[in-house]
Amino acid sequence: MIKIEQLYKRFGKNKVLKGVDLDITSKGIFAILGPNGSGKTTLIKAILGMVIPDKGKLLVEDVSIKRNWKYRDQIDYLPQIANFPANLTVKELISMIKDLRNRPGEDKKLISLFKLEPFLSKKLSHLSGGTKQKVNLVLTLMFDSPIIILDEPTSGLDPIALIHLKELIAVEKAKGKIILITSHIMSFVEEVADEIVFLLEGKVYFKGNIDALKTQTKESNFERAIANLLTYEDA
């Protein structure tokens, strides 16, 4: 579980998070949505301890993450842009992450699922964007951690890989995990998400399931409901 209380973060003059309160206690898939620059990635990076908040509390599995790094063993994180060290091959990267985590991973299954075998001994700098994203997915999902954070998991994936991704997410959900997803593809969000967390100007503007969102905005279409949240604020 993740508990966030009054989280503030500014980068210079730019206030990104302005008092985020978020409680994720139940299992399931949570979609973190919001317009560009609303603080989605900053929030995720704060949970991971990559961004250090100015103020506020952040607990993962009831432990404060301040000055703590062991809790990251509970989290699998898929970064937004799959930039990897260029000198390594795919195989080396996978074994390196396994070594760093000190855990065996289910990489074989995922590699054959995404048909990555021909790329295993290629250098990461020679891979296409979509293949990199597949490697990224293998690295993230090969461990069995209670919390999964996926930042734009669909980017660059072909339709078959996308189907596999959705299946994988469903399998992980069935294991009773907390899964956080950010995405700009609304149809994907509508299909997989149990709950929506909508960030606007550094605060949680809406939290609830898709039906609640539709009722609140009086829209029957999910994409329009999200758009409605945005225009409502602008008006």
Place this chain on the structure above:
Amino acid sequence: MLKILKYSFFDLIRSRWSYVYLLFYLLLGCVLLFLNNDLSKAVITLMNIIITLVPLIGTIFGVMYYYNSKEFTELLLAQPVKRSSIFIGQYLGVALSLSMSLIIGLGIPFALYGLFQSNEIWDFLLLLVTGAFLTLIFTALAFNIALYNENKIKGFSYAILLWLFMAVIYDGLFLMSLILLESYPLDTLSIGTTMFNPIDLSRILILLKLDISALLGYTGAVFQKFFGTGFGLVLSISVLSLWVILPVLNIYRKSRKKDF
């Protein structure tokens, strides 16, 4: 931390630049020894090259490695690894691989030449030790610069300025101050100022070991009196160590507070 060190080290060992650096020293050592035929002179020439080149390569490599491995760092930051061990591990990876290039690159030609039978072995060892110290110092300073500057161009400029200041400008200022204050006794001042620049400190250490301090005139005598003693040697080695420890501590401190 050891794991990070291992990966950074092997990553670097496989890169082309490590080999270029190694080959450069191999070539330099061979040329100096086999065309010169005078071991003592070869050591002096080497000193002059090492003392300016090692800091330059250390700073540039340090800054370059930090910026180049940004993605790697971000990947590591999301793993259950302590922040400070990521950065200290990477730093040691760079510094150790550079020192290794230096030691192997110069060691092989000297060993072939039959250094182990000569009396100059201690001079040569001191040369390698100061070279390793300078690598550790300037790579640490470079990592500090890179940690404080997100902008690559700025980081590189500061790194080069640092080198220029330490290797060239500092000496100029030092000389000017000696000329301006010539009517005062300057022994303590000049020894003190030397301590604040690791390049000068290494140079003087080696020069004194080579017994050519007579070239330095009165100052040389003062230095000889100070550094020639066991106390002077211990002090200069500790000052060099301090030059390593303080920047490394700052890497530790800064890396804990930085956002990625």
